[in-house]
Amino acid sequence: MKRKLIHHLFRALTGLCALASCAILAGIVASIVMRGWSALNWDFFTQQIALVGASGGIFYNVIGTLILLATAFVVCTPLALGFSIVHSVYLRDSHWRGKLTLLLYLLNGVPSILFGIVGMVIFVQVLGWGKSWLAGGILLGLMILPTVSVTLIERIGSLPIKYTEAAIGLGLRKSQIIRSVILPQSIGGLITGLMLGLARAAGETAPIMFTATIFAGASIPGGIKESPVLSLPYHIFILAQDSYDPAVKAKLWGSALVLIILVLGLSLVALPARLKIHEEANHA
Amino acid sequence: MTRSALNPSCRRWSITLILSWLFTGVALAAVVGGLGLLLIESAPAWKHSGFEFVIGKKWFFRQSEFGAAPMIYGSIIVAILAMILAAPVGIGAAIFGVEYLPRKWRLGLKVTVELLAGIPSVVYGLLGILLLRNWIYEVFQDFDPLSGDTLLTAGVLLGLMILPTIMTLADDALRGVPGTLRLAARGLGLTATETALHVSVPQAFPGLLAAVLLALGRAMGETIAVFLVIGRQDNQWPSSILSLKPLLESGQTLTSKLGGSETNIAYGQPLHWGAIMGLGLVLLSLVVIITLTGAWLQRISFRQHQQHS
Numbered sequence: 001m002k003r004k005l006i007h008h009l010f011r012a013l014t015g016l017c018a019l020a021s022c023a024i025l026a027g028i029v030a031s032i033v034m035r036g037w038s039a040l041n042w043d044f045f046t047q048q049i050a051l052v053g054a055s056g057g058i059f060y061n062v063i064g065t066l067i068l069l070a071t072a073f074v075v076c077t078p079l080a081l082g083f084s085i086v087h088s089v090y091l092r093d094s095h096w097r098g099k100l101t102l103l104l105y106l107l108n109g110v111p112s113i114l115f116g117i118v119g120m121v122i123f124v125q126v127l128g129w130g131k132s133w134l135a136g137g138i139l140l141g142l143m144i145l146p147t148v149s150v151t152l153i154e155r156i157g158s159l160p161i162k163y164t165e166a167a168i169g170l171g172l173r174k175s176q177i178i179r180s181v182i183l184p185q186s187i188g189g190l191i192t193g194l195m196l197g198l199a200r201a202a203g204e205t206a207p208i209m210f211t212a213t214i215f216a217g218a219s220i221p222g223g224i225k226e227s228p229v230l231s232l233p234y235h236i237f238i239l240a241q242d243s244y245d246p247a248v249k250a251k252l253w254g255s256a257l258v259l260i261i262l263v264l265g266l267s268l269v270a271l272p273a274r275l276k277i278h279e280e281a282n283h284a
Numbered sequence: 285m286t287r288s289a290l291n292p293s294c295r296r297w298s299i300t301l302i303l304s305w306l307f308t309g310v311a312l313a314a315v316v317g318g319l320g321l322l323l324i325e326s327a328p329a330w331k332h333s334g335f336e337f338v339i340g341k342k343w344f345f346r347q348s349e350f351g352a353a354p355m356i357y358g359s360i361i362v363a364i365l366a367m368i369l370a371a372p373v374g375i376g377a378a379i380f381g382v383e384y385l386p387r388k389w390r391l392g393l394k395v396t397v398e399l400l401a402g403i404p405s406v407v408y409g410l411l412g413i414l415l416l417r418n419w420i421y422e423v424f425q426d427f428d429p430l431s432g433d434t435l436l437t438a439g440v441l442l443g444l445m446i447l448p449t450i451m452t453l454a455d456d457a458l459r460g461v462p463g464t465l466r467l468a469a470r471g472l473g474l475t476a477t478e479t480a481l482h483v484s485v486p487q488a489f490p491g492l493l494a495a496v497l498l499a500l501g502r503a504m505g506e507t508i509a510v511f512l513v514i515g516r517q518d519n520q521w522p523s524s525i526l527s528l529k530p531l532l533e534s535g536q537t538l539t540s541k542l543g544g545s546e547t548n549i550a551y552g553q554p555l556h557w558g559a560i561m562g563l564g565l566v567l568l569s570l571v572v573i574i575t576l577t578g579a580w581l582q583r584i585s586f587r588q589h590q591q592h593s
Binding site for chain 2: 004006007010011013014016018020025028078082085086103107114117118121125145173174196200202205209210233237249252256259263264271278279
C-alpha cells in the first residue's frame, strides 16, 4: 500500500511540474494577447512610429526586423551548409569532428551581448560602418549558426547508410554524393534549423543594440554605412524602460504581441520536425 | 558515407569541397577573430589592474578604478537563484514526460516547453518590468525593499527563462537510459516510480547534472531581461557572501553592465574600453567553463549508456 501511495504521490508531483511548465507558457501568451490585442489594427501595421512610441504604428520596425532576418538567413545558410558538410562528410572519421561539435556547443553558449560588443568594435568602429543593418544581420547569422548546423548535422547523421552505399555503388564521387544524395535528402533539416534559428534571431536585442538598430528616424536603408534600421525587439526594449504613459503601454503590449506571433509562429512550424530529427538522431 | 567513400583516392578537388571548407573556414575565423579581439582589446585593463580587475570591489571609471567583483557576484547569484527555482520543476517535468507519459504526449509536452524557450528575452523583460517587479515589491514589503528592481526579480525571471533548457536536456538524458533497464526493473516488480527513482534518475544523473549546468551557463549570459529588472546599481558588495539581504537590493551583473550606456561612452578611451572588454572576457570564461563541464558530463552519460546497450 505504501509503495502504491508513493507511486501516486510522485507521479502527481512530477505531473504538477509538467503542468506548471505548460501553464507558464499559457499564462505568458495569454497576458500578452489580452493586453496587446486592442492595439492591433491596420494603422498599427502601416504607420510609422510617432510621439516617441505613444502614437503611430510599427511599420518600419517590422520591416527592419525582416531585413535583419533576411540578412541573417543569407549569411547563415552557406556557413551552416559548409560547416555541416565538413563536419559530417569530410571529417567523418577524423578526431577533429568531436572538436567541431564541441565548438558548436560553445558557440551556442556564447552570451549574445558578446556578439554585440565584439561586433561593435569590428563593424561600427574598425570598419567605420556606424550602425548598419548589414552588421546586425551578419552577427545574427553567426549567432544562429549552432542552431542551424546542429539540426542539419543530426539530419545528415540519421540518413540511411544504404543511400550513400547505393551512390558509391553507382560510382559517384564524394562531391557528387554530397550534391545529389546527402543535400537533397537533408534539406528539410536545413530549413527546420533555419526557421528555429531565425525565430531566435527575431527576438534578440543584445547583438543589434550597439550595431544595427535605433529607436526612431530610420526607414529603408539605402546603403551600408550609417544605415541603421528600426526593429521590433529594440523598440520594445526602449519603450519598456519608459513605460509609465498609458498610451505607450498599449502600443508596447501590441508590439510584444506582434513579436511573439512572429517568433512562436516560426517555432511552431519548425519544432515538431526539429524534435523528430533530434529523436531519430539520438534515440533511434 | 561508409569508410570507402572517404578513401583518399576518391578525394578530388571539387567546387563542393572547396566551398564547404571555405565557409567552414569563414565561420572558424569569425570565432577565433572574436576571441582574439576580446583578448587584445581588454589588454589595457589587465595591464592596469592585473588580477585586481577580477577581485576588486570598486568600479569608478572616472577614477580609473576597475573592479569587477560585484558584477561577478551579481551574475553568479542571479544564475544560481534561477537554477534553484527552475531545476526541480524542469527535471520533474522531464521525469513525468519520460517515465509516465505515452510517446505522443511526451512530444507534445516537449514542443510546448520548447515554445516557451522561443519567447524572446525582451518579452520576458517586459513582463518583468510591468508585472513581476510590482509583484515582488508587494510580496516582500515586510523586508522594506527600495524598489522591485532586485536580484531576486532577475533570478525569478531567469528561472522562467531557463526552465525549458533544463527540461529539454533532462528529457534527453532520461531518454538516453536504455529501455531494457526499465523493463528489467519493472519485471522485478518495481513500480514505475521506483523504476524512475532507483534506475532512470541514477543512471541519467551525469546527464541531469549537465542539463542544470548548461542552463546555468545560459542564465549567466542572458542580458536583456536581467538588464530591465535588476536596477543596475554599481558597487553592490554584500557584507557577508552568504547573506540573503542583497537579494532584495538592486545590483549589477556582467551582462547588464555590458548592455548599459557605459559601453557606448567607453570606446575611444583604451583603458575604459579595455575594462569593458575585460568584463566580456570574464563573462565568456565563466560561461565556457560551465558549458565545457556540462558537455563533458553529457559525454560521460552517453558513453555509459552505450556500454549498457
